[in-house]
Amino acid sequence: SAVISQKPSRDICQRGTSLTIQCQVDSQVTMMFWYRQQPGQSLTLIATANQGSEATYESGFVIDKFPISRPNLTFSTLTVSNMSPEDSSIYLCSVAWVSANEKLFFGSGTQLSVL
Amino acid sequence: GENVEQHPSTLSVQEGDSAVIKCTYSDSASNYFPWYKQELGKRPQLIIDIRSNVGEKKDQRIAVTLNKTAKHFSLHITETQPEDSAVYFCAASIFVGTASKLTFGTGTRLQVTL
Numbered sequence: 676s677a678v679i680s681q682k683p684s685r686d687i688c689q690r691g692t693s694l695t696i697q698c699q700v701d702s703q704v705t706m707m708f709w710y711r712q713q714p715g716q717s718l719t720l721i722a723t724a725n726q727g728s729e730a731t732y733e734s735g736f737v738i739d740k741f742p743i744s745r746p747n748l749t750f751s752t753l754t755v756s757n758m759s760p761e762d763s764s765i766y767l768c769s770v771a772w773v774s775a776n777e778k779l780f781f782g783s784g785t786q787l788s789v790l
Numbered sequence: 791g792e793n794v795e796q797h798p799s800t801l802s803v804q805e806g807d808s809a810v811i812k813c814t815y816s817d818s819a820s821n822y823f824p825w826y827k828q829e830l831g832k833r834p835q836l837i838i839d840i841r842s843n844v845g846e847k848k849d850q851r852i853a854v855t856l857n858k859t860a861k862h863f864s865l866h867i868t869e870t871q872p873e874d875s876a877v878y879f880c881a882a883s884i885f886v887g888t889a890s891k892l893t894f895g896t897g898t899r900l901q902v903t904l
Contacts, residue, residue: 717879718894767833779892781833
């Protein structure tokens with residue numbers, strides 16, 4: 676099976692700063708998504724990362740706060756901008772392949788704490 | 791949009807007993823229903839899934855059933871073992887073309903006691 680790598684795995688950041696999370700897959704994927712999992716909570720879709728174009732954001736999430744890039748079929752970044760303590764969460768990259776019948780698989784996650 | 795409810799939020803069973811987790815969904819157009827297992831500090835792992843053209847699917851000790859009319863689906867784990875202890879999430883989505891966008895339930899924390 677393919678490897679989905681995320682980095683950093685965890686970080687502690689100061690209020691008002693930004694953090695960029697990277698997601699790298701070792702094979703080309705059809706779809707890439709970014710999810711947020713707040714402490715003890717379920718997974719909430721932030722956006723669909725579209726290759727070569729602007730991401731598609733879910734209700735409650737905006738590009739200025741969570742800019743996303745996807746320059747090719749194996750890589751995407753999520754930036755959490757102007758952070759506040761409420762942004763403390765686990766951020767998960769997820770991917771789907773045509774060959775896997777579009778089943779969704781998750782990266783290892785980035786645990787973010789904002790002080 | 792889709793709304794998925796999951797019950798119970800916590801479930802404690804003795805080793806060897808069965809566990810059942812239930813979910814309901816709101817969008818009748820949803821056609822794909824996966825289940826994920828998340829151990830503490832780890833990523834969610836897909837354990838079984840079912841599509842709307844199938845009523846039941848089984849994989850060893852795990853089975854999933856789907857009732858499209860009632861819009862609910864369930865995860866059944868038989869002969870539970872301590873390593874089954876984890877948080878389980880159901881999800882529902884509309885699978886169209888090349889993508890399925892998942893809406894997750896709130897999760898069930900399963901504890902298997904010796």
